[in-house]
Amino acid sequence: MFEKILYQSWWKVLTILLLSFTCVYGFWVKIPLLPILEESIRNLFFHVPMWFSMMFLMLMSLIFSLKYLVSFDSKSDVYASNFAVVGFLMGCLGILTGMVWAKVTWGAWWVFAEVKLNAAAAALLVYSAYFILRSSFVDAELKAKFSAVYSIFAFVMFMVFINVIPRLATSSLHPGNGGNPGFNSYDLDNHLRLVFYPAILGWIGIGFWLSSQLIRINLIKRKIDDID
């Protein structure tokens, strides 16, 4: 069932539609002109959905890691590791777009006192360790087992860093953290929602698309190397 989806085109066409819509209408849509944020609020259609995409891909990586630990099917390891690769890429893009936004609104590329920025960087480091761990094994079976176990830990730490610690902090510049009201409560109006939700689906779609290609390439490699 899941493998079939990888080969279908409808969701790829949908991704194209959603992202094109985001990139066109996202620049024209009427926005609430808030002080400091002003036009930069349009970055909401890029920065936040990239993190959503990362969360989705890391969740997929976790699911396939668990599947590997249940079945010891090496294909699941291929799925898990490649979802993590693209998820990491999405996280890096999220950090970059966030840095641009920070420069415009807070006046600096990186605010070291800002708990969410540091937590996001730490979350990426947790996944960097996942890739280092994978590359340190020669034996494929050991590599798959250890990385599947670490993947569970990494996902939990990732969620704690991104969603728990920033909310526990006493102060934060990010909306919805450190006692600040979130975007939802006052400035995510219906005009923004009209682009924001399609943008989330679009960015998840492109992340999934890239992952599907990496997975298929790696499955071909395995067949050529006669692993399967």
Next chain:
Amino acid sequence: MKKNILLGTAFLFSMVPAMANNHPAVNLLLSNNKLIAVNAILLIILLGIFIFLFNQDKRIKKLEDRIK
């Protein structure tokens, strides 16, 4: 060829909401050249990425068929 036509049509249709929503965007299109330029560049990059991804899909499919 069919896929390219489908892709082109999908791409054009995705722009319709911006034009048809009785929105000042149509007026802005005529007045704000900078934004049009940014939009156009972004769309060209995006289109390039999509074409690249579809080509990759085709190549992968060929390889898969070859090793079946």
